[in-house]
Amino acid sequence: MDNATEQDKLIRELDWNLLRTFMVIVQEGSITLAAQRLMRRQPSVSQALKRLETRLGMPLIDRSPSHFRITPAGQTLYQECLDMFGSLARAIQSAQGTEDIVTGTVKLALLSRIESEFFDAILADFHRQFPEVSFDIEVMSSKAVRQAVLEKSATLGVCLVHDTHPSLQHEVLYRSYFGFYCGPSHPLFGQRDLKLDDLRDHSSVSFRTDQLWDALRPVALLRAQHKLDNKVIGYTSDLGEAQRMIGAGLGFGPLPVHIAERFVNRGELWRLPPYENALAIDIHLVHHKSARLNRAEKALLDMFRNRLASVPLEQRSYNPTETIEPRIQEG
Numbered sequence: 001m002d003n004a005t006e007q008d009k010l011i012r013e014l015d016w017n018l019l020r021t022f023m024v025i026v027q028e029g030s031i032t033l034a035a036q037r038l039m040r041r042q043p044s045v046s047q048a049l050k051r052l053e054t055r056l057g058m059p060l061i062d063r064s065p066s067h068f069r070i071t072p073a074g075q076t077l078y079q080e081c082l083d084m085f086g087s088l089a090r091a092i093q094s095a096q097g098t099e100d101i102v103t104g105t106v107k108l109a110l111l112s113r114i115e116s117e118f119f120d121a122i123l124a125d126f127h128r129q130f131p132e133v134s135f136d137i138e139v140m141s142s143k144a145v146r147q148a149v150l151e152k153s154a155t156l157g158v159c160l161v162h163d164t165h166p167s168l169q170h171e172v173l174y175r176s177y178f179g180f181y182c183g184p185s186h187p188l189f190g191q192r193d194l195k196l197d198d199l200r201d202h203s204s205v206s207f208r209t210d211q212l213w214d215a216l217r218p219v220a221l222l223r224a225q226h227k228l229d230n231k232v233i234g235y236t237s238d239l240g241e242a243q244r245m246i247g248a249g250l251g252f253g254p255l256p257v258h259i260a261e262r263f264v265n266r267g268e269l270w271r272l273p274p275y276e277n278a279l280a281i282d283i284h285l286v287h288h289k290s291a292r293l294n295r296a297e298k299a300l301l302d303m304f305r306n307r308l309a310s311v312p313l314e315q316r317s318y319n320p321t322e323t324i325e326p327r328i329q330e331g
Helices: 003-013 016-028 031-038 042-056 073-095 117-129 142-150 217-225 239-247 258-264 296-309
Strands: 061-064 067-070 106-112 133-139 157-162 168-183 204-208 232-236 253-256 269-273 280-286
Touching: 016 031, 016 042, 016 073, 031 042, 031 073, 067 073, 067 106, 106 142, 106 296, 117 133, 117 168, 117 296, 133 296, 142 157, 142 168, 142 280, 157 296, 168 258, 168 296, 204 217, 204 239, 217 280, 239 253, 239 258, 253 258, 258 269, 280 296
Parallel strands: 106 133, 106 157, 204 232
Antiparallel strands: 061 067, 157 280, 168 253, 168 269, 168 280
16 A cells, blocks of 8 residues: 555544644643643543554654653644644634625634723724624633634734744734732722832732733833832732732732723722833734634724724823822722
8 A cells, every 4th residue: 555545544534633632732731731621531631642643653742750742743743733723613614604794703812801992992893894793702811812823713812922923913902001009908008109119028919921031021020120029929810810819908919000090099909109101011913824714804804904004003002191199089
């Protein structure tokens, strides 16, 4: 039997579930974590990997109790799987359209608590123009958003970005400014004219991207410069949960000024130094450069591009021009 015939037989008989399992193992970097994500038993996932390696006749992951490394063949297969499963999803969605009416589903992967009038206006205008299009929106961490767009399981992503990826198109959707806040039970609540050094001995709450090498680098840099990162008591990837921990008094922490300001006005949060809005953080719109888009996806991406080109970043930024002075509600 020649190689072409053998490869044809392999393609016809290969279980695509094995490929999907392999993708998840690579993404999680662990058979145990992959089993949790797939909601399967660890031995079942491990056996699926062995079956795939046996069927292909080559090792895909070099694993032992002390290390977990993807082989060159495994890396090649993983990239092909990403394209294959992504293209299949696009093909299915493309079949939902008609010649006269734009229909289909647009899948969005979003960072938690996207509060942007610019973003909301685009969704509203798009729905008025294409009322038959449905949305499937999932909230996740910035890392997971980028992974979903890379896998082509999400059409568009909105997330924080530190290092750009060559397969993705990155555009600044809007710019926000972060400040430090505390809740009513915190010792610094209600105190005025504080300095950054006054925060030094207090516990704090942090985002997982609040690292010198990650997307919230300006916040992490300020923490490091003033030694404010020695007592981090809570971590999260969700803005709402960060606000919950800060409001509950676990510690002070960073929040977008344009979101936190209304809670300050209600006496539920207190602005801490720096009082000027200097910690600029860009929120990005990302999409895959080579993704096959259905008509609905293409229409939404075109609308985003047109608006981004016509509306200056200054009008998509949330930066109060005046210095923020905290205040306590009376009564």
